Amino acid sequence: MRIIDVHTHPVLDHKGGTPAEVKKLIAHGRRHGIVHMVALGDVLVYGATPNAAQLRAINDENAMVARLHPDYFTAFVYLNPRLGERATMAEAERCAALPGFRGIKLEIANNASHSCMRHAAKAARTFNFTILQHSWSTTNIKDRIHQSDPVDTALFARRNPDVKVIMAHLTGIGFRGVLEAKPLPNLYVDTSGGWPEEGLVEYAVEHLGPDRLLYGSDLPVRENAITIGRILGAQLSAVERQKILFGNTARLLNLKLN
Amino acid sequence: MLIDTNVNLGPWPFSPLPDHTGPALAAHLAASGIRRAFVSHLGGVLLPDPMPANAKLFAQTRRTPALLPVPVLNPALATWREQLDICRAAAPIRAVKIFPNFHNYRLSSRRLDDFMAALAAAKLKLLLNVRLEDERHKYFALRIKGVPVADLAAFLQRFPSHHVLLTGAYKPEVEKLAAVHRNFSADIAFCETFKTLEFMLPKVPARQLMLGTCTPLLSTRGEVGKLTFAQIPARARTLIGSENARRFFDL
Numbered sequence A: 001m002r003i004i005d006v007h008t009h010p011v012l013d014h015k016g017g018t019p020a021e022v023k024k025l026i027a028h029g030r031r032h033g034i035v036h037m038v039a040l041g042d043v044l045v046y047g048a049t050p051n052a053a054q055l056r057a058i059n060d061e062n063a064m065v066a067r068l069h070p071d072y073f074t075a076f077v078y079l080n081p082r083l084g085e086r087a088t089m090a091e092a093e094r095c096a097a098l099p100g101f102r103g104i105k106l107e108i109a110n111n112a113s114h115s116c117m118r119h120a121a122k123a124a125r126t127f128n129f130t131i132l133q134h135s136w137s138t139t140n141i142k143d144r145i146h147q148s149d150p151v152d153t154a155l156f157a158r159r160n161p162d163v164k165v166i167m168a169h170l171t172g173i174g175f176r177g178v179l180e181a182k183p184l185p186n187l188y189v190d191t192s193g194g195w196p197e198e199g200l201v202e203y204a205v206e207h208l209g210p211d212r213l214l215y216g217s218d219l220p221v222r223e224n225a226i227t228i229g230r231i232l233g234a235q236l237s238a239v240e241r242q243k244i245l246f247g248n249t250a251r252l253l254n255l256k257l258n
Numbered sequence B: 001m002l003i004d005t006n007v008n009l010g011p012w013p014f015s016p017l018p019d020h021t022g023p024a025l026a027a028h029l030a031a032s033g034i035r036r037a038f039v040s041h042l043g044g045v046l047l048p049d050p051m052p053a054n055a056k057l058f059a060q061t062r063r064t065p066a067l068l069p070v071p072v073l074n075p076a077l078a079t080w081r082e083q084l085d086i087c088r089a090a091a092p093i094r095a096v097k098i099f100p101n102f103h104n105y106r107l108s109s110r111r112l113d114d115f116m117a118a119l120a121a122a123k124l125k126l127l128l129n130v131r132l133e134d135e136r137h138k139y140f141a142l143r144i145k146g147v148p149v150a151d152l153a154a155f156l157q158r159f160p161s162h163h164v165l166l167t168g169a170y171k172p173e174v175e176k177l178a179a180v181h182r183n184f185s186a187d188i189a190f191c192e193t194f195k196t197l198e199f200m201l202p203k204v205p206a207r208q209l210m211l212g213t214c215t216p217l218l219s220t221r222g223e224v225g226k227l228t229f230a231q232i233p234a235r236a237r238t239l240i241g242s243e244n245a246r247r248f249f250d251l
Ligand SMILES: [Zn+2]
Pocket: A007, A009, A040, A218
């Protein structure tokens, strides 16, 4: 089974960034059948709202990972839309010129329904980038200034129907989040987030169809054996499983993998 | 062959999980390599008196030798001693399980003295459930947190001659307790990070860990993968996968 992991942080908290460590991560991935990873950067290393220089440092490190192993890593540029249109577009443009960048990563600098998100949408349109937005149900965790509830991420996708958006963390958005995503064909969901709660993967396929769910692990926060086993153990057809683990992300990001 | 120390029958009202029959549950577990499992009934967690759920548990496991029943008891109820006798008469049990946070008592309660003494007299083991769900994803009106690690530590200290199995503890909680206490084991259902066991074993001896999947609330195959994919010594894998449970439950 060939797998693409759409949600990884090869470098986290300043760890994992040496060439030897990256090689070790690739060996780890291959052991689990992962043939390609989407690297999202060391996103929280400078806190929730990084400045322009901090974003550049994070993105440079991520670019290095993709440059070392272009066959294994696709990179997303990490942005903070609160820095405004000029800063957001400049950093997106800088990374779009580097090899391997195909998307934008948004974390918790702002809620996804905030008006500053128009800058991220503009960058996505301009550079043909997919946006991966960290999302989590705020029913229990509150902090909606920073956290994007599935309602907020869905609103962003609804406002920008021409932009492809990945709502991160199936387990974090839960059953309610799947229903928020249901009517929006430009909104995808990755399978990462939390413990492997049973029933959610099947529920997502039932409501989103098999083409909008993408395997993601959130490594090294979580464990690939668990996040992959959860998909393999779900009550799905072989075709649905292949789409979630590989086909959907390959198609969405137009990855040509041998 | 794997032994699972943390399995449940019965529906859970907050999630559309499969409500397995005994044989269906055994087949589901066997598909992930689990040949024996210690099973409780989720009804015992939420009912004011766990006995109707225990009766269902005994009925559903009676003809399925792979499933070993672990009744749920609530030491805060006046009749726990009588209920323990009923459970022992109903099936050859090896352990009972308690859910202090769901049953609204503290582990520091003096009632636990008699309760622990009764378990020792009956040669029964105690499974102490720390949590069943990620607190962030609980039903919004169910404001129940995991059993505090300080309460667990005090409990272990208070009953040094008992060896207790904690189910549903997080990895940092297990590591914190293992730094001080030897009279407990923990299942690994809610322990997760990158390469969980590779990172846990330097801090927690393999002899204190047991496979537990928290089926059906968590994915059985995913949870088992954490052990089968771990790059750890073969001896540690055997201890965690079956040997520790075999010894603890005297199988
Ligand atoms: Zn992440």
